[in-house]
Amino acid sequence: MSFSFCTASKKTWEWEWDQESPVDNSDKPRFICIDASANFPDYANSKENILRDLTLAKDAGFTDIQVLVRPTNGDALFKTDKVDQVKWLSYWDNGVQRQLHRTAEWDYLEAFIEAGHSLGLKIHALFDTFTGSRRNSLGHTGLLARDPSKKHWASSLLQADGTIKNGLDADAGETVFFNPVHEEVQEYLLGLLEDLATNYPDLDGIIIDRGRFADLNSDFSDYTRAKFEQYIGTSLTNFPADVVTGEMVASSSLPSQLPPYFKEWIEFRAKTIYDFMGKARSRVKAINSKLNFSVYVGGWYSTYYTVGVNWASKSFDAAKAYPKWASSKLKDYGYASLMDYILIGAYAGPTRIYGDKEWSVQGFCLQAKDKIKSDAIVIGGIDIGNGAWATTDRDIVNQAVVESIVTATNSSDGCFVFDIIHLKKRDQWAFAKEGIRKASAAK
Numbered sequence: 001m002s003f004s005f006c007t008a009s010k011k012t013w014e015w016e017w018d019q020e021s022p023v024d025n026s027d028k029p030r031f032i033c034i035d036a037s038a039n040f041p042d043y044a045n046s047k048e049n050i051l052r053d054l055t056l057a058k059d060a061g062f063t064d065i066q067v068l069v070r071p072t073n074g075d076a077l078f079k080t081d082k083v084d085q086v087k088w089l090s091y092w093d094n095g096v097q098r099q100l101h102r103t104a105e106w107d108y109l110e111a112f113i114e115a116g117h118s119l120g121l122k123i124h125a126l127f128d129t130f131t132g133s134r135r136n137s138l139g140h141t142g143l144l145a146r147d148p149s150k151k152h153w154a155s156s157l158l159q160a161d162g163t164i165k166n167g168l169d170a171d172a173g174e175t176v177f178f179n180p181v182h183e184e185v186q187e188y189l190l191g192l193l194e195d196l197a198t199n200y201p202d203l204d205g206i207i208i209d210r211g212r213f214a215d216l217n218s219d220f221s222d223y224t225r226a227k228f229e230q231y232i233g234t235s236l237t238n239f240p241a242d243v244v245t246g247e248m249v250a251s252s253s254l255p256s257q258l259p260p261y262f263k264e265w266i267e268f269r270a271k272t273i274y275d276f277m278g279k280a281r282s283r284v285k286a287i288n289s290k291l292n293f294s295v296y297v298g299g300w301y302s303t304y305y306t307v308g309v310n311w312a313s314k315s316f317d318a319a320k321a322y323p324k325w326a327s328s329k330l331k332d333y334g335y336a337s338l339m340d341y342i343l344i345g346a347y348a349g350p351t352r353i354y355g356d357k358e359w360s361v362q363g364f365c366l367q368a369k370d371k372i373k374s375d376a377i378v379i380g381g382i383d384i385g386n387g388a389w390a391t392t393d394r395d396i397v398n399q400a401v402v403e404s405i406v407t408a409t410n411s412s413d414g415c416f417v418f419d420i421i422h423l424k425k426r427d428q429w430a431f432a433k434e435g436i437r438k439a440s441a442a443k
Contacts, residue, residue, distance in 0.1 A: 090136055
């Protein structure tokens with residue numbers, strides 16, 4: 001999934017959009033994200049640093065912490081006997097990728113729970129889901145890197161030339177995804193989620209991240225083909241071209257004439273994720289009914305079908321809004337009602353705050369509220385460190401932190417900020433605090 005950000009200048013300032021009528025935001029949750037890799041140098045081996053920074057988050061007005069405990073390599077930062085513990089993670093330091101080893105033996109997630117609860121903060125375990133390993137210049141880690149017998153769990157990716165390659169053999173970026181269709185993969189992940197729910201009775205919530213296919217180019221294994229043919233009730237004579245072509249993967253666009261089973265393929269993938277989310281919620285709630293079960297998704301619903309997800313309410317008919325790619329049956333696989341919270345990535349640039357369409361912070365939030373209805377609590381969030389946020393004038397960015405928090409909070413049921421590392425590196429705590437203060441004061 002590629003991102004589109006707009007270059008900022010004072011001439012293109014877009015903060016003149018009329019706000020909605022003021023609302024009471026005082027009780028709305030305010031999340032801050034804690035990525036594993038970026039923050040590993042501070043937190044991997046220091047409980048003191050964890051308490052220090054959660055204290056800063058509390059002082060700024062955040063109410064909820066989401067801490068990544070299953071990074072993209074798929075290893076664990078929580079108690080489980082089903083996969084290895086994280087031994088090291090890579091992070092960026094002034095443009096250089098470095099390696100940080102974890103030598104501490106104390107429980108990483110429990111340290112966040114203890115520190116957070118001592119401050120009155122709620123702690124949610126963020127769980128990267130359909131990721132099986134991560135590879136870069138420093139090494140290849142994760143289950144798919146260690147266990148050759150699990151190679152069939154990796155997604156099979158459609159190439160631009162129409163061939164199909166296992167993700168471990170393809171040049172497809174650092175993260176190697178599992179095949180979400182595979183029942184063995186699903187059962188493995190459900191077991192990990194059960195361990196989270198069982199081993200941390202004081203945990204406040206679990207948030208699913210990357211609960212999706214890698215992209216439109218996955219999964220094209222023989223296993224998935226057989227499952228799809230079972231779904232449509234017929235055998236395909238021209239697979240994968242009957243569902244997706246290499247040209248579609250290469251261009252990241254839809255042709256005027258779609259393959260004959262394209263819409264059914266979109267349905268099938270959405271059903272796969274819908275069914276998994278239902279099973280995951282049931283397994284978690286059976287262990288701890290008070291544990292919130294939630295999900296993070298990108299707000300760009302108009303193109304999110306490429307990763308096999310329908311995060312809307314079943315009462316939202318995507319076929320009417322997006323007839324090009326959505327069938328009338330797709331609405332049956334909207335999973336909003338399965339979630340306690342849906343965290344929406346409202347990842348527009350710092351000069352794209354206001355609007356009513358996608359690619360503005362406000363628009364992402366309003367569109368999500370419309371699609372999700374009242375099926376789940378909608379939390380709009382901003383990424384304050386990537387894309388145009390990293391290159392725009394610092395004074396503009398600082399004010400955008402304030403305005404984006406206010407706007408996301410006003411336009412949804414709360415807000416989240418990605419990531420704590422950006423607030424720390426750029427010393428933007430005061431701007432986050434001001435945004436939360438202004439948002440909380442809105443009546």
